[in-house]
Amino acid sequence: MSDAADQQAREAAEKTLFDLGIKQRRTVLGDKYVDNQLATRKSEFSRPAQEYITRSAWEGLWSRPGLELKYRSLVVITILAIGGHKAELAAHTRGALRNGLTEENIREAMMHVTGYGGFPKGLEAFRVCEEAIEAYRAEVAAEKGEGEGSSA
Numbered sequence: 001m002s003d004a005a006d007q008q009a010r011e012a013a014e015k016t017l018f019d020l021g022i023k024q025r026r027t028v029l030g031d032k033y034v035d036n037q038l039a040t041r042k043s044e045f046s047r048p049a050q051e052y053i054t055r056s057a058w059e060g061l062w063s064r065p066g067l068e069l070k071y072r073s074l075v076v077i078t079i080l081a082i083g084g085h086k087a088e089l090a091a092h093t094r095g096a097l098r099n100g101l102t103e104e105n106i107r108e109a110m111m112h113v114t115g116y117g118g119f120p121k122g123l124e125a126f127r128v129c130e131e132a133i134e135a136y137r138a139e140v141a142a143e144k145g146e147g148e149g150s151s152a
Contacts, residue, residue, distance in 0.1 A: 014051075014055060017054075017055040017059045017060070018051055018054050018055050018059070020058075020059045020063060021054040021055050021056075021057070021058035021059030021060075021062075021063070022034070022054055022058065024058045024059060024062045024063050025054060025058040025062075027069070028058075028062065028069060028073070028092075028095040028098065028099060029091055029092075029094070029095045029098070030094070030095075030098060032139075033091060033094070037050065038050060068099075068100075069099040069100070070096065070099040070100040070101045070105075072099075073092060073095055073096035073099045073101055074096065074101060074105065074109055076092050076096075077089060077092050077093055077096055077106065077109060077129070078109050078112065078113055080092055081109075081110060081113040081117070081121065081122075081125035081128075081129075082113055082116075082117045082121065084121060084124065086124070086128050089125065089128045089129065089132070090128050090129075090131065090132040090135075091132075093106060093128070093129045093132035093133065093136070094132050094133075094135065094136045094139075097133065097136050098136075103133055106129055106133070107126075107129075110122060110125045110126050110129055113125050114126070
């Protein structure tokens with residue numbers, strides 16, 4: 001194969017992985033969040049990172065067999081909490097609820113973060129998750145046209 005043919009094959013493979021990854025990303029995080037991420041991070045500088053994350057994490061990891069999405073979410077939110085990655089923890093907490101974790105599941109995961117990762121890190125994770133849960137409730141209520149006060 002020529003260098004040009006190799007490059008074409010690579011680009012086609014990357015496009016396929018991206019398309020599969022974006023579908024999985026939308027399943028977990030929702031169209032609104034993904035559209036916002038893609039729209040606000042489309043510069044020549046940051047676009048390659050978004051494409052790489054979509055291909056490698058969303059297709060390469062999230063699409064693997066062996067764990068249901070809700071368990072993958074459980075793993076991810078604990079890792080993000082321990083790492084102190086607040087924005088991603090908030091997004092993935094909403095995703096965890098979309099994937100079927102309950103508020104109780106998330107609370108208990110954050111209890112483990114607190115116990116194993118330290119009180120300051122755990123308390124911060126609780127704050128982030130609680131805000132994300134409240135935002136998720138509001139999103140669900142808005143989608144149902146119920147307004148404030150609805151529970152997920």
